[in-house]
Amino acid sequence: MSALFTRILCPIDGSANAEAAMEMAVGLQKAHGAELWLVTVFRHHSLLEASMSMVRPEDPGNVDDSLRDYASEVSEAGKKRAIEFGADPVRAFVKRGPPARTIVAFAKDHDCDLIVLGSRGLGDIESYLLGSVSHKVTSLSECPVLVV
């Protein structure tokens, strides 16, 4: 049993690409005897974005709640799927913030020694403009990043 990796972090967003990455993360977990941690990041609903939208929510707080609820569903479904893949042990977390920075900070704060993520998530249109989340994570992370 190699101790190359002890805690693998796998960000999930409900996309097929993230699920493929999670399956590989589970394979690595088994081979290296590591913990698997899943994290789902949702963005804070900004008032700036709301002000540019034609349809404005009456209460921005409710939007945040909806986003958090959706992220929790993605997180729960991901954990269930990871267990189906044979993940053990596995923990799932939900965090709010800008995706790449939040993922990298979470990995650092919790001593994760590998991040495994899909090359493209759901934010495809945004990624054409701003670079993909996987690219940003790869650029910012202090630990190795496996892009699946």
Add this chain to the structure above:
Amino acid sequence: MSALFTRILCPIDGSANAEAAMEMAVGLQKAHGAELWLVTVFRHHSLLEASMSMVRPEDPGNVDDSLRDYASEVSEAGKKRAIEFGADPVRAFVKRGPPARTIVAFAKDHDCDLIVLGSRGLGDIESYLLGSVSHKVTSLSECPVLVV
């Protein structure tokens, strides 16, 4: 023994970052019973670049030979270091071409199922302008890419 990876490709350029990636590639090779292939890519010396240089080589062919010789030295030294890390089996190759595309094509042509490379190689200044080789490889590759 997991069959998650069977042939790991590790591009090396003589940088410390590439050596760190190679050490991790050797660890993965051991854990997964994979082959390790090293590849050193050197650029074709273009006449366009020569024409913009204040000092022109009399014979561009000689420049190509020098670059190939240097790449061969990097390749040999890398293979020796990989064996010191415990790599077995390991093969080393030298290729000419644009780095990212050449690495990705080599991986595809030879059925490599994982590329392990450093986040930054020697071409740091260029990477600020054009994006790093690791980013391009991650974007272009059809197989998973581990950025160390």
